[in-house]
Amino acid sequence: MQQPVFLVSGLPRSGTSMMMKMLEAGGIEIVTDHLRQADDDNPKGYYELEKVKHLQNDARWMHYMRGKALKVVSSLLFYVPLSLPYKVIFMRRAIGEILASQKKMLDSRGEDSNTVSDDVLRQKYETHLEKIQDWIAARRNVECLYIEYAEILKDPLAGARAVQEFLGQPLQIEAMAAVVDPDLYRNRVG
Known part of the structure; x- marks a missing residue:
């Protein structure tokens, strides 16, 4: 059996960077370019790879990722090459917390966080999550572990x-376990 590619996925602000840091601490080789630097919103780093943002145009490089972990935001999972086996760790977080975290991040950067209402975003995220979960379930080459952030x-x-x-x-x-920092759980709902 081919060695799978390990993907960490989820909605933005759902704990994907934390999971990448956990995998790194656990001994898994992670793939990141360190272009996006740590900041107040992600003080321990983002663990991103710029190439991932362009998967829909070029995904050939993914064949070199077997046995390694990389972060792929959930909306880009649809573009991974279907010829490879994947083990996806999918981070779940309450949508209200995600929205609060995004708003705080945009505000701290001086960007407008009021372009779309929370209700509209919540509905978009819920619809997207249903589609991505169906997509994952329909793929024989994709295994998935859902992890609740809280x-x-x-x-x-x-x-x-x-x-x-x-x-x-x-x-x-x-x-x-030691890299998990409960003090960074700053946007709670309920």
Whole structure:
């Protein structure tokens, strides 16, 4: 069996950077170009690769990612090459928290965060999540582990164990759990 590509995905502001940092601490080779630097909104870094933003135009390079982890925002999952096997760690977070986090991030950058109402964005995100979950379920080459952001912050060791079991790799689960910082859970709902 071919070694899979490990993808960390989810909506923006759902904990994907935290999961990438956990994988790195666990001993998985991560792929990032460090172009987007850490800031007040993501003080531990974004763990992004600029090429991912252009998957719909060129995804040939993905064939070199087997056994490595990279972050692919959920809207771009549709463009990964279907000839490869994937293990996707999909981060879930309450949509209200995502919206609050995005608003705070845009405000801190001086960008207008009121161009679309929260109700419209919430509906778009919910529709998108339904589509992406259906897409994942319909793919034989894609396995997926859904991780709740709030749950992994409550019990990072259990989350790290679940990731290790899903990936089928020996990981340094204590090191993975140690990078989870509950103080960064700043936009809670409910």
